[in-house]
């Protein structure tokens with residue numbers, strides 16, 4: 001009996017390993033081809049705006065980010081606005097905007113001008129901006145509110161000073177008590193105030209995580225995103241040096257503790273994002289822009305788009321970005337055409353990350369063929385106990401939330417591998433006279 005149960009557990013673990021590998025393949029850009037311009041979809045889609053500058057570069061971060069220089073950021077924002085106008089002139093319609101980074105608020109004046117432009121082009125419903133705790137100053141906050149930002153996302157990572165020092169965030173972005181005071185001071189100012197946290201740092205103990213969870217609850221922020229620490233080849237060495245090597249298997253225990261401590265006050269809106277279940281906290285929002293809508297367009301350097309079953313990437317070189325924009329082109333330099341099966345897998349992964357995949361969505365987009373083409377994945381997830389099929393939708397179970405946290409982190413690790421690859425290309429570029437040194441992106445982003 002015990003042996004057969006052990007065998008079943010082993011089989012499910014193998015199955016999960018295969019699924020992790022298979023789903024990560026969707027984000028492999030090995031076959032990326034030069035891209036034709038994106039054709040405007042008939043419906044409104046989401047706009048993602050990437051601002052790659054940061055005042056200080058965290059050793060664990062594998063996003064596209066470079067050291068902030070005011071002059072460079074001014075040129076960059078000007079290019080961004082030109083690219084936004086280009087999409088307007090090509091007939092695109094956007095309803096929801098997510099400005100991420102890097103740190104979008106490094107140059108508030110330029111950011112606000114860009115947000116105003118976006119609002120003048122389209123009737124925007126939701127406007128989400130990422131920031132860091134040191135920017136929670138009255139002047140910046142007033143400007144963001146004035147520009148109609150309705151979701152502010154603050155990168156906290158942890159309130160533990162020892163961890164913040166190891167992450168090299170204590171000096172530039174403030175200590176735990178200071179961050180908590182700043183967050184408490186802005187309670188209720190934005191319809192959604194999200195804080196980004198990370199769990200599973202090697203140097204993080206369960207007690208430290210408990211204290212972080214208690215602080216989040218005490219602050220009553222309207223939303224919290226708890227990311228599992230994700231790796232990239234370019235960051236792993238530095239991360240191990242600064243933060244140590246995490247013991248395998250802790251992720252499960254940590255994630256369980258997060259679910260346990262956040263509920264019932266906070267309810268999951270995705271596998272790693274939790275919204276405060278209280279009246280008057282604003283619309284229910286999801287952290288990752290990819291879960292909310294079918295198609296999204298990314299502008300700026302190092303941004304992704306997904307439109308009509310094609311995945312696009314803009315150039316990671318700030319110089320090449322400027323050259324392309326000045327030539328009247330978008331920043332897009334790579335494209336991957338997803339097969340029908342890959343598109344189904346992408347929707348399966350991303351929608352269920354947001355907890356449910358409605359049957360009506362499947363029927364409208366793929367018809368009945370979804371059920372037989374995706375039969376192996378559907379059966380595997382049911383067998384693992386990750387999903388259940390209700391009359392109106394496929395939904396994640398409690399166990400499924402953990403599985404999806406793992407699958408999504410694998411998916412983003414594949415994105416990180418692609419970012420590393422793109423940064424290597426930049427290092428091969430010749431120096432350029434325009435003042436946006438191409439090597440800067442590679443050095444700044446930790447590709448060395």
Ligand SMILES: C[S@@+](CC[C@H](N)C(=O)[O-])C[C@H]1O[C@@H](n2cnc3c(N)ncnc32)[C@H](O)[C@@H]1O
Nearest residue numbers: 060061063101102103130155196227228229230
């Ligand atoms: C890319 S940053 C941009 C916003 C801002 N600069 C900040 O630090 O929050 C957004 C969030 O991504 C998360 N993040 C960055 N690197 C990560 C990693 N290696 N693993 C998991 N989450 C990560 C952090 O929680 C961070 O707050």
Ligand code: SF4
Nearest residue numbers: 054057058061101102
């Ligand atoms: S996590 Fe650090 S390096 Fe990454 S975008 Fe935020 S501030 Fe910049």
